[in-house]
Amino acid sequence: MFAERFEKKETIDLRKRYIGPSCKIFFSHDPIKIVRAKGQYMYDEKGQRYLDCINNVAHVGHCHPDVVKAGAQQMELLNTNSRFLHDNLVLYAQRLQATLPDKLGVCYFVNSGSEANDLALRLARQYTGHTDIITLENAYHGHVSSLIDISPYKFHQLSDAEQNQFVHVASSPDVYRGKYRADHPDPATAYADEVKDIISKAHKKGGKIAAFIAESLQSCGGQVIPPVGYFQQVAQHVRKAGGIFIADEVQVGFGRVGSHFWAFQLQGEDFVPDIVTMGKPIGNGHPMSCVVTTKEVAEAFMTSGMEYFNTFGGNPVSCAIGLAVLDVIEKEDLQGNALRVGQYLTSLLEKQKEKHLLIGDIRGRGLFVGVELVRDRLKITPATAEAQEVIYRLKEQHILLSADGPHRNVLKFKPPMCFTTEDAELVVEKIDVILTDGKYLLSFIKGNKDLLSGSGLV
Amino acid sequence: MFAERFEKKETIDLRKRYIGPSCKIFFSHDPIKIVRAKGQYMYDEKGQRYLDCINNVAHVGHCHPDVVKAGAQQMELLNTNSRFLHDNLVLYAQRLQATLPDKLGVCYFVNSGSEANDLALRLARQYTGHTDIITLENAYHGHVSSLIDISPYKFHQLSDAEQNQFVHVASSPDVYRGKYRADHPDPATAYADEVKDIISKAHKKGGKIAAFIAESLQSCGGQVIPPVGYFQQVAQHVRKAGGIFIADEVQVGFGRVGSHFWAFQLQGEDFVPDIVTMGKPIGNGHPMSCVVTTKEVAEAFMTSGMEYFNTFGGNPVSCAIGLAVLDVIEKEDLQGNALRVGQYLTSLLEKQKEKHLLIGDIRGRGLFVGVELVRDRLKITPATAEAQEVIYRLKEQHILLSADGPHRNVLKFKPPMCFTTEDAELVVEKIDVILTDGKYLLSFIKGNKDLLSGSGLV
Ligand SMILES: Cc1ncc(COP(=O)(O)O)c(C=O)c1O
Ligand SMILES: Cc1ncc(COP(=O)(O)O)c(C=O)c1O
Numbered sequence: 001m002f003a004e005r006f007e008k009k010e011t012i013d014l015r016k017r018y019i020g021p022s023c024k025i026f027f028s029h030d031p032i033k034i035v036r037a038k039g040q041y042m043y044d045e046k047g048q049r050y051l052d053c054i055n056n057v058a059h060v061g062h063c064h065p066d067v068v069k070a071g072a073q074q075m076e077l078l079n080t081n082s083r084f085l086h087d088n089l090v091l092y093a094q095r096l097q098a099t100l101p102d103k104l105g106v107c108y109f110v111n112s113g114s115e116a117n118d119l120a121l122r123l124a125r126q127y128t129g130h131t132d133i134i135t136l137e138n139a140y141h142g143h144v145s146s147l148i149d150i151s152p153y154k155f156h157q158l159s160d161a162e163q164n165q166f167v168h169v170a171s172s173p174d175v176y177r178g179k180y181r182a183d184h185p186d187p188a189t190a191y192a193d194e195v196k197d198i199i200s201k202a203h204k205k206g207g208k209i210a211a212f213i214a215e216s217l218q219s220c221g222g223q224v225i226p227p228v229g230y231f232q233q234v235a236q237h238v239r240k241a242g243g244i245f246i247a248d249e250v251q252v253g254f255g256r257v258g259s260h261f262w263a264f265q266l267q268g269e270d271f272v273p274d275i276v277t278m279g280k281p282i283g284n285g286h287p288m289s290c291v292v293t294t295k296e297v298a299e300a301f302m303t304s305g306m307e308y309f310n311t312f313g314g315n316p317v318s319c320a321i322g323l324a325v326l327d328v329i330e331k332e333d334l335q336g337n338a339l340r341v342g343q344y345l346t347s348l349l350e351k352q353k354e355k356h357l358l359i360g361d362i363r364g365r366g367l368f369v370g371v372e373l374v375r376d377r378l379k380i381t382p383a384t385a386e387a388q389e390v391i392y393r394l395k396e397q398h399i400l401l402s403a404d405g406p407h408r409n410v411l412k413f414k415p416p417m418c419f420t421t422e423d424a425e426l427v428v429e430k431i432d433v434i435l436t437d438g439k440y441l442l443s444f445i446k447g448n449k450d451l452l453s454g455s456g457l458v
Numbered sequence: 459m460f461a462e463r464f465e466k467k468e469t470i471d472l473r474k475r476y477i478g479p480s481c482k483i484f485f486s487h488d489p490i491k492i493v494r495a496k497g498q499y500m501y502d503e504k505g506q507r508y509l510d511c512i513n514n515v516a517h518v519g520h521c522h523p524d525v526v527k528a529g530a531q532q533m534e535l536l537n538t539n540s541r542f543l544h545d546n547l548v549l550y551a552q553r554l555q556a557t558l559p560d561k562l563g564v565c566y567f568v569n570s571g572s573e574a575n576d577l578a579l580r581l582a583r584q585y586t587g588h589t590d591i592i593t594l595e596n597a598y599h600g601h602v603s604s605l606i607d608i609s610p611y612k613f614h615q616l617s618d619a620e621q622n623q624f625v626h627v628a629s630s631p632d633v634y635r636g637k638y639r640a641d642h643p644d645p646a647t648a649y650a651d652e653v654k655d656i657i658s659k660a661h662k663k664g665g666k667i668a669a670f671i672a673e674s675l676q677s678c679g680g681q682v683i684p685p686v687g688y689f690q691q692v693a694q695h696v697r698k699a700g701g702i703f704i705a706d707e708v709q710v711g712f713g714r715v716g717s718h719f720w721a722f723q724l725q726g727e728d729f730v731p732d733i734v735t736m737g738k739p740i741g742n743g744h745p746m747s748c749v750v751t752t753k754e755v756a757e758a759f760m761t762s763g764m765e766y767f768n769t770f771g772g773n774p775v776s777c778a779i780g781l782a783v784l785d786v787i788e789k790e791d792l793q794g795n796a797l798r799v800g801q802y803l804t805s806l807l808e809k810q811k812e813k814h815l816l817i818g819d820i821r822g823r824g825l826f827v828g829v830e831l832v833r834d835r836l837k838i839t840p841a842t843a844e845a846q847e848v849i850y851r852l853k854e855q856h857i858l859l860s861a862d863g864p865h866r867n868v869l870k871f872k873p874p875m876c877f878t879t880e881d882a883e884l885v886v887e888k889i890d891v892i893l894t895d896g897k898y899l900l901s902f903i904k905g906n907k908d909l910l911s912g913s914g915l916v
Contacts, residue, residue, distance in 0.1 A: 011543045015548050018552055018564065019540075019548065020760075020766060023766050025540075031542070033542065037535075037537075037538060063536065068534050071529070072526070076526050079495075079744070082481060084490050084500075085469045085483065086491070087464050090469055110570075112570070115570065118603055143577075144577075148580075148764075286745075304480075315745075318745065
């Protein structure tokens with residue numbers, strides 16, 4: 001293996017020539033060439049180290065030796081499809097199931113978050129006999145056709161966006177910037193009631209609800225944490241309409257939220273989705289994913305008469321890797337680490353919020369944290385350009401962070417789960433320096449005239 | 459790693475319990491447990507060796523050491539998404555492109571044949587601004603929603619199959635069992651004219667053709683080899699209607715047909731599709747696949763404004779594995795081997811056809827061969843049960859073969875490309891013994907009364 005085969009400039013030229021231009025690169029005007037990675041660190045072609053605060057796929061740490069070993073050993077032994085019996089498949093399904101409520105007992109192994117969510121929709125439609133899907137504002141669920149349709153994050157990018165008639169978009173349950181905010185007496189009920197209204201309206205037009213789909217915590221949508229009780233109420237409304245509840249855990253599953261293994265569990269023990277979809281962290285970068293559902297849904301899908309075959313899904317190598325990831329999470333108590341380091345990171349950021357008016361909101365669970373930048377804390381004007389600037393200046397400091405959400409003004413932390421308190425200190429310190437810079441002060445001052453009036457500053 | 463963790467019976471029980479019942483297993487009443495594989499051989503938990511005549515995914519041979527090594531080394535070094543520059547990605551794209559006509563110059567890396575075909579449809583629809591798709595009878599293009607819609611092989615399995623209004627099904631260009639047969643003066647034109655008619659009819663209803671999609675050789679559809687010139691004429695009609703041509707090479711690409719690297723090239727140098735999709739053999743079992751298209755199509759897709767992001771697609775490990783597969787094909791001249799061994803296998807099978815009336819047709823290119831079993835050579839009544847019996851009896855002899863096609867009466871050969879002349883001799887010899895068995899003779903005699911009358915046998 002070569003560490004670097006081409007000069008960086010040539011890599012860029014070849015990429016322009018051979019790779020679809022819709023495939024975007026980070027920091028496109030000065031992209032990074034990464035040649036190796038370990039734990040929470042990535043290294044460029046010159047050996048420069050970057051602290052990775054964004055790569056939730058490298059869940060147990062980049063190139064974790066146990067995962068690499070499990071994959072390599074199984075590749076050497078056997079890699080074939082699931083039309084033959086194999087112990088890795090059943091053992092892995094059993095292990096994965098053990099992390100979930102009993103009711104969620106049947107697995108389908110696929111290769112990507114998109115394949116998982118597409119299958120979830122097929123399961124829901126077959127089980128309910130209905131077609132309509134309720135999705136959240138700003139949601140992203142994948143890149144295949146059926147998912148673009150239910151991903152406002154995506155279809156709003158289209159110049160000629162045309163919303164599918166079977167798709168209904170509910171407000172994002174965002175208590176900072178959404179329709180019902182922290183000052184609302186019961187935002188969970190208010191947001192859930194909106195779903196109820198959507199169902200009524202759909203029924204009036206002859207529509208029938210197959211499923212409500214949502215990330216357990218919205219990630220691309222801006223690191224949104226729905227108020228507790230929201231999912232229970234939504235599930236009640238949706239099930240009453242004959243539909244089911246799909247929890248997309250592609251970004252947020254596998255212990256990232258710290259207190260629980262699955263982010264939907266943050267809503268309380270009384271909430272169990274009908275389908276859970278998994279992806280990204282499941283194989284620490286290996287292309288694999290999974291859909292878990294109830295016996296009832298699985299049996300209804302079978303009675304359609306249509307076999308389900310996925311060439312690569314559930315192959316012995318993917319399952320060996322999946323097992324190794326579960327082992328490492330346990331052995332290294334990465335869920336506990338996410339809880340501890342996440343809390344520490346959040347507390348450090350809270351202190352920054354006291355110091356910098358640009359920080360409007362800090363929200364997080366475990367190592368899933370959002371920092372929303374605003375130009376004006378009262379009007380919560382999104383500080384989009386400032387967020388971009390922070391990201392670029394952090395990159396100069398060799399720290400990888402990104403900004404997302406509908407206004408691209410939410411700094412999102414979702415680092416490998418071996419992230420340490422020192423890493424947290426480092427990134428927050430750098431953010432502090434950047435935000436203290438005069439340029440920013442200027443924009444806060446401009447944006448916060450009301451707040452600052454009388455302070456002598458303006 | 460464990461070779462066998464559970465007793466076979468327990469593996470079966472766990473599979474029943476935890477794996478979606480729609481995921482079918484080979485030989486379901488007595489499934490095989492495979493624990494390792496090498497080259498063209500698979501081994502069960504007792505060490506029994508099976509000759510693998512069906513696994514076109516293990517293209518360069520099960521567990522090829524060069525491929526395993528490339529994967530393991532890259533896993534150890536770096537596995538991340540394509541938002542960073544990486545040489546493996548661009549080098550692999552360059553190498554892959556070099557196997558294709560110049561016009562096909564832009565790659566998108568994804569994880570499965572289904573993701574590739576779904577993206578192909580999105581590209582086609584965006585480029586043309588049209589929606590309708592023409593697909594072939596018995597076609598299978600993948601398991602995601604958008605592809606079930608264009609896969610008659612699948613949607614005909616559904617009890618309540620409802621054909622999508624945007625999908626038009628053209629006859630399979632099968633010169634043995636199809637509408638226009640070997641005795642037709644010009645089946646290529648006759649089948650292509652049907653596509654032309656479909657376009658006219660669609661236009662009359664206000665439809666607009668985005669694409670014609672077909673496997674370069676139909677596999678699940680029954681190992682069908684379209685007459686030369688068919689694709690050129692279809693492409694002409696489709697392009698005239700503003701649509702494009704998608705060649706699905708998921709099963710048949712990467713040198714399998716022997717004389718060419720891509721099966722669409724069998725149609726002649728004057729034929730170039732607008733999009734080629736790849737899968738299965740591309741990574742020798744590693745979940746990866748690719749869509750290659752023209753600059754024009756890629757640019758139109760970009761101008762939609764929608765970014766394309768696939769979490770795992772084009773990661774450095776997948777690309778390292780893809781490169782190793784290309785290297786092995788070249789180094790071991792597997793394309794040449796496919797040509798030579800394929801021709802030999804076909805010639806041995808031709809001799810069997812002279813001997814056994816049950817064999818209605820032998821058709822193949824390289825190591826992609828179909829043997830169609832019929833009860834009556836004149837009426838070409840499908841010998842479905844007989845085909846199943848052959849498969850089961852071969853399994854008892856430790857040879858893995860399968861039967862497919864709309865009547866499940868076509869024995870399909872698509873072995874790893876390291877298949878040898880001895881392997882060909884072995885499987886044909888076993889088939890000979892099975893077909894010589896009295897039970898079969900009986901069914902031929904019953905079915906071929908006309909042919910045999912006067913022979914003294916009936
Ligand atoms: C919430 C969510 N679901 C699904 C997906 C799709 O996953 P993939 O890119 O593996 O298809 C993503 C990818 O970003 C995601 O964020
Ligand atoms: C011709 C063809 N296209 C596409 C696919 C889908 O590939 P995958 O199972 O990798 O999604 C298949 C799978 O059997 C196929 O045979």
